[in-house]
């Protein structure tokens with residue numbers, strides 16, 4: 157029996173990886189423009205981190221985490237998201253004590269959630285995310301959103317919709333919470349078991365329920381916008397004003413609650429035209445209580461994450477191809493054992509000189525070696541046979557125009573480099 161890949165995972169094959177590299181490179185470039193630096197945290201953390209960080213009543217913690225015991229009987233979890241880990245690292249390394257505030261970081265890496273796999277939803281997926289910790293300024297909420305939009309636009313995506321909401325401060329949240337309990341309590345028996353459990357613990361989660369989203373009480377549920385305190389409303393106005401000034405358009409959606417518990421104030425999603433039912437490309441927002449919840453000093457934070465899997469679907473729908481050519485500078489074709497040995501040495505020298513080069517390793521005939529050079533889109537082919545060995549000169553063929561010339565072995569690298577830099 158052949159062993160197969162686990163359900164909900166996939167391989168990125170050699171012909172597909174250039175697109176991933178291009179996306180990651182774009183993410184890194186945009187982060188550099190906005191002055192965000194990379195942080196790398198472990199793929200697994202203490203289970204407690206996500207229980208406390210993401211929230212006990214969320215679907216992620218209740219149903220989707222990959223938990224396991226290690227040989228030392230510790231309960232560990234494959235990270236389902238990046239924010240809790242970044243905050244843990246921020247607290248653990250006391251980054252809040254550094255003069256460089258806010259701490260602006262980004263990450264690109266795999267996350268794991270035990271979800272029902274479908275188009276755009278996998279059990280291992282790759283998030284690109286950013287977090288800005290330490291600033292209360294509404295303009296940094298706008299910066300975080302602007303970074304996500306700039307990233308998508310750099311890749312050529314156009315059909316994007318930014319959806320915005322505010323979940324307010326703790327006071328707004330408390331008033332809204334009480335209103336939600338009063339609203340749902342009399343009919344809670346009509347809701348699923350999860351919702352019944354959520355009623356007292358975290359009624360906001362009811363609004364996010366996948367099973368009961370069509371229940372009539374969902375539509376009439378009290379809206380957070382009506383419970384915002386003056387200062388929370390003011391904060392949100394500032395964020396909207398900054399986005400207006402930057403020319404970033406958005407839609408307001410007071411039902412946008414997000415699936416993780418740490419959010420307050422600004423929350424947002426960027427929707428894209430992906431195939432099938434899933435269209436949220438990016439989710440993010442402010443999480444002012446999370447650093448103190450995880451044992452650090454009171455520190456505000458804001459960020460987002462998006463997955464490359466969903467981005468690829470959106471690129472496909474908009475017919476955007478990110479294939480880079482991946483062309484070789486030169487391919488060495490050799491005839492005979494001695495020439496083959498020399499080809500290996502020259503190949504090494506070419507690579508040392510910074511040229512992308514390869515040779516035949518399959519004992520092919522000359523014609524087939526040229527075919528391989530074509531498959532690799534080689535700009536030049538170097539031919540070495542007995543005669544060339546004797547003269548210490550190779551035949552160099554320019555694959556673009558078919559011209560050939562003899563070049564001394566020792567001059568090959570410089571010669572090819574000068575041809576390439578002069579665009580020949």
Ligand code: HAM
Pocket residue numbers: 236237238239269271276277278279280281282283285286287415416436437438439440441442458459460461462463465466
């Ligand atoms: P999230 O909404 O859970 O937020 O996930 C963010 C993004 O990750 C989603 O918009 C989606 O693109 C992608 N995603 C989530 N689950 C899957 C999946 N199973 N397969 C493919 N893609 C998926 C967070 O993770 C927060 N940590 C975001 C954040 C950062 N908020 C503040 N800072």
